[in-house]
Amino acid sequence: MFGINGSMSKVVMAAGISPQQLTFARTVATAAIAGMVLLITDRSQFRLSGREVGFFAALGVAGLAMIQWLYSVAISRLPVGVALLFEYTAVVLVALTALVVFKEPVHRRLWWAIGGVLVGLAVVAQVWDSSLDGLGIAAGLGAAVAYAFYFLAGERGVARRPPMAVAFWAALFASVFWGLFSGWWSIDPALLVERISLDGALSSVEVPLWVPLAWIVTLGSFAPFVLIFMALRHVSATAVGILASSEVLFAFLVAWVWLGETLLPVQIAGAALVLVAIVVAQTARDRVAARVDTPEVPPEVP
Numbered sequence: 001m002f003g004i005n006g007s008m009s010k011v012v013m014a015a016g017i018s019p020q021q022l023t024f025a026r027t028v029a030t031a032a033i034a035g036m037v038l039l040i041t042d043r044s045q046f047r048l049s050g051r052e053v054g055f056f057a058a059l060g061v062a063g064l065a066m067i068q069w070l071y072s073v074a075i076s077r078l079p080v081g082v083a084l085l086f087e088y089t090a091v092v093l094v095a096l097t098a099l100v101v102f103k104e105p106v107h108r109r110l111w112w113a114i115g116g117v118l119v120g121l122a123v124v125a126q127v128w129d130s131s132l133d134g135l136g137i138a139a140g141l142g143a144a145v146a147y148a149f150y151f152l153a154g155e156r157g158v159a160r161r162p163p164m165a166v167a168f169w170a171a172l173f174a175s176v177f178w179g180l181f182s183g184w185w186s187i188d189p190a191l192l193v194e195r196i197s198l199d200g201a202l203s204s205v206e207v208p209l210w211v212p213l214a215w216i217v218t219l220g221s222f223a224p225f226v227l228i229f230m231a232l233r234h235v236s237a238t239a240v241g242i243l244a245s246s247e248v249l250f251a252f253l254v255a256w257v258w259l260g261e262t263l264l265p266v267q268i269a270g271a272a273l274v275l276v277a278i279v280v281a282q283t284a285r286d287r288v289a290a291r292v293d294t295p296e297v298p299p300e301v302p
Contacts, residue, residue, distance in 0.1 A: 001219055001220055001223055001224040001227075002220070002224050002244075002247045002250075002251075003247045003248070003249070003250025003251040003253070003254055004219075004220065004250070004251075004254050005216060005219075005220030005221070005224075006075055006080040006083075006084070006251050006254075007080060007251070007254050007255060007258060008212050008215055008216055008220060009022060009072060009075060009216060009220070010075055010076070010080065011196065011198055011199055011212055012209065012212050012213055012216060013072065013076055014196075014199075015191070015194070015196045015209050016191055017187070017191075017209075017213070018182070018183065019069055019072030019073045019076055020069060020072075020178060020181065020182035020183060021182050021183060021184050021187060022068075022072055022216070023065065023068040023069040023072055023174075023178055023182065024175065024178035024179060024182035024184050025184075025213065025216070025217050026068055026216060026217050026220070026221035027060075027064060027065065027068065027171045027174040027175040027178060027221075028171075028175045028179075028217075029217030029218065029221055029222055030167060030168075030171035030217070030221050030222040030225050030226075031168055031171035031172040031174075031175050033218070033222045034164050034165075034167045034168035034171060034222065034226065035168050035172075037164055038164055038165060038168055041164075042162070042164075042165070045161065045162065045164070045165035045168070048169070052160070052169075055153070055157065056157070056166075056169035056170055056172075056173055057173045058153065059149075059150070059153045059154065059157060059166075059169075059170045059173070060169065060170040060171065060172065060173025060174040060175075060176075060177070061173055061174060061177045062146065062149055063146055063147075063149050063150035063153055063154070063170065064150060064170045064171060064173075064174040064225070065173075065174035065177045065178055066142070066143075066146035067087075067143050067146035067147050067150055068174075068221075069178070070139045070140070070142045070143035070146060071083065071087060071139075071140075071143045073135070073136070073139040074086065074087065074136050074137075074139040074140040074143060076136075077133040077135055077136030077139070078133060078136035078137070078140065079125070080251050080255065081124065081125040081248055081251055081252050081255070082125045082127060082140075083136065083139075083140050083143075084121075084125075084140075084247060084248040084251055085118075085121045085122060085124075085125045085127065085140075085248060086137060086140025086141050086143070086144060087140050087143040087144050087147055088117070088118075088121060088144065088147075088241075088244075088245040088247075088248065089118065089141065089144040090143075090144040090145070090147035090148040090151065090241055091114055091117055091118075091238070091241045091242050091245055092114050092118070093144060093145065093148035094148045094151050094152060094237050094238050094241045095110055095111075095114060095238050097148060097152055098152070098236075098237070098238060106238075109280055109281075110238070110281055112277075112280065113242065113277045113278075113280040113281035114242075114277070114281065115277075116273050116274070116276065116277030116280070117242060117245055117274055117277045117278065117281070119270070119273065120270045120271065120272075120273035120274035120277060121245065121248050121270070121274060122270070123266060123267060123269065123270025123273070124248060124249065124252060124267045124270040124271050124274065125248070126264075126266075126267065147241070148241070151232070151237040151240060151241045152237050154166060154170075154228065154229055154232050154237070155232045155236065155237040155240075157170075157229070157232075158229050158230075158232050158233045163226055163229035163230040163232070163233055164226060164229075166229045167222075167225050167226045167229050170225075171225065191209060192208065192209050192210045192213070193208045193209070193210065194208065194209050195207060195208055195209075196208075196209050196212075198212070200258045200260060201257070201258055201260055202258060228240065228244065231243070238281065239281060242277070242278050242281040243278055245274065245278070246274065246275070246278065248274075249271050249274060249275075252267070252271075
């Protein structure tokens with residue numbers, strides 16, 4: 001879903017929606033949908049302790065809000081695959097934080113797996129042929145830092161709360177932040193019904209702007225956000241981060257089908273290296289659950 005979302009977001013931003021405004025729309029929609037689900041299934045999740053307020057504010061602003069904004073800035077200035085390559089250096093940061101900060105045992109093969117992921121992604125993205133924008137690179141690396149925090153804090157959040165509740169509170173605080181700084185009020189409502197081209201193989205298809213925007217905020221935001229938190233309920237942040245890096249491969253696949261961009265043999269080899277490294281990395285970090293003193297809440301499916 002995130003792999004498709006990159007190309008879709010480029011279409012929407014090219015039509016006049018800023019990265020900040022797009023991020024605000026994504027977080028608001030996630031909070032609204034998750035909130036409606038909780039309203040029906042478990043209203044007790046709307047109560048937070050004072051300590052949890054600070055935790056979810058940090059997860060929402062430093063994690064969710066920053067990663068989506070920085071990612072949007074990066075893909076507006078770099079090819080989607082290259083931007084994602086920089087973003088997924090978060091995999092290295094997650095492993096280093098687990099080792100240095102949380103003192104978790106990390107098998108040596110993890111470093112080989114991380115190296116394989118990064119080398120494979122570099123080959124797939126063919127960074128040596130890219131004309132890279134400095135601000136785009138900075139945004140991609142900033143997204144990596146936010147993504148690493150997002151994974152590690154999210155892993156601890158789902159030990160306390162169901163994934164749907166974690167998604168709701170993180171998105172709510174992110175929405176409050178971008179509600180103040182995104183300039184959403186400057187969007188001309190007429191722009192939302194203006195017909196735009198979907199570009200590439202779909203250049204002949206014109207739809208109102210709200211159609212791809214609706215896809216972005218539901219299947220490109222709410223659904224994958226919740227799925228990641230659900231994954232963190234059962235799998236370590238390191239493993240989830242490396243698995244999520246397959247987003248780059250899906251992004252290139254979408255570009256091939258949608259935009260007619262094909263992979264060279266060397267890129268296919270790089271993709272294979274990424275997949276092998278993902279499998280190796282699955283077993284490299286010992287699972288250390290983020291336990292709390294209160295009983296663990298059973299996982300819930302949205």
